[in-house]
Amino acid sequence: MKVSIIGATGYSGLELIRYLYNHPSVEIVSIHSQTEKQPIDSVYPYLKGLLSLSLEPIDVEKIMAQSDLVFLALPSGVSKDVAVPFVKSGFPVIDLSGDFRLREKGAYEQWYKKEAKHYPLIDSFEYGLAEYRQDVSKPFIANPGCYATAAELSFAPLLQEELIDLNSIIIDGKSGLSGAGKALSQASHFTEANDNMSVYKMNEHQHIPEIVQQFQCWAPKLKGIQFTTSLIPVTRGIFMTSYGRLKNKLKTEELIHLYQTHYEKKPFVRVHEKNSYPVLKQIIGTNFCDIGLSVNEQTDIVTLVTVIDNLGKGAAGQAIQNLNLFSGFSESEGLLQVPIYP
Template structure:
């Protein structure tokens, strides 16, 4: 399949190029950027020298549709929606890595993203691409989930769909490496602010909150809100999420772990840990795996779920390729069997 990538110079776009170069069924035929057009990809991304040598072109949607079979948008939220309109109008297959098409209610997008939404009829054309849950896609357009949303939803999916939990007890504590903030420098992303430090950000206001709740409500209509906090930790990449949920029933020893293992038994990229074992960031960095460990405290009836993923792979480019595989009818692991960079 011939594909084009728009937004190639951001972290998500860079990761997408690297991963697609390993895909046996994909040929990258064009790369596009607003800010770096006119240069070669090797000038902007020297790490790709001898791997790919294409010019970075301006964004010409008609030319892209003439030459490619699918386009990836790795552009920021607020930018994708403008570029996407031509592809949507032409029914040209597209996978968008931004947040512009994830929320089905325009008012929610405007509230959480502080920007105007696309028209509602465009939003209806997109499938929400939580690849490890969605079995197949009926539409040509996929809204790739956010990184925190991916980890949170995979943490909660077995619980909210199959057990008797207190829906008002859900607490999510997420921690992310600096690459999750993108390439634009801010005062809080300077080395001196991040190194040997940990800081909480976007308390009760993270843009992935409505995305998570939207999907949770599809699984369980009783859920209306969750407590969700995010912190920045001094690592380059990776997300570490600890989720707490109170059960209404008393579980037998090992029953919760068995629930997760059964739920994800056919999922290649979700690895449930052995009882008493909990994942670390290093065991998933550089891979498309999401690793989950589960604990249950019978004294408090609290279920604790520990989830780790690479925000640039499973949380962005890797999941986008997993979605491409599903859209094309290929095995979902095709081109994604990467060993984590443990050292």
């Protein structure tokens, strides 16, 4: 299969290149940038001897003529405009931005603070939470956000089995600096982020409606969640701690067994044994989502500890997982990297 990447110089675009370089069934035939026009190994010398394709302007007709699918690794607000001619031509698109995730009219303007002239096209996209895809044959895929992926995989068994009080969900997500992309800001400046931790977008994060939208697919009566995001001084990774009150008495061992059974055929979700909780180091550079959990039998509160690589399972890795599903490849093809440890 031949693919093109638009936005190849961003962190998610570079991660797509890293995974696809060793994918046995995929060839990267073109890479595109809105700002650079030189060989990518000149911009990023770590790719020398591996990939020397030149970064090209975005030429929709040329891309469709030489490729079978295009990845859009562009910022939200930019991707929606670039996607339009591909979608109107019926050309397969996997979009890594947030532009095609929110289905409720007005939600995109409210949470992303941008115009939604692309709104009618959202109906053409399937939300790409890979473990729960409804129709893998759909050619337009809205890849989930990083926080959303971790939160949705954390709560899916509890919501689907109707085990949790829908008014009790609290999610605390902490992200490494690469989650903010390459654009510089005061918060991402070394002297601000190093040896520090800060909360951001309190009750305003754009992944909130995305998480609620998916939760409501499993639990239509859910009204909302409490969701907090923080920045921690690591390069990549999301460490999420979540809480909810169980409706009925359950022991930790019983809930772990339920999770292990639920995810036993999902190759990228790994559930820990009792008294074992995941750490960031065990998923860095991979498409894995690792979950540990415990029940406080006095309060009936379940605590979920979930880790993903925000650039892997939270972006490029899941995008390639969705490519595999769409193309009929093995779901894990090209994605079974050993984590970078330590």
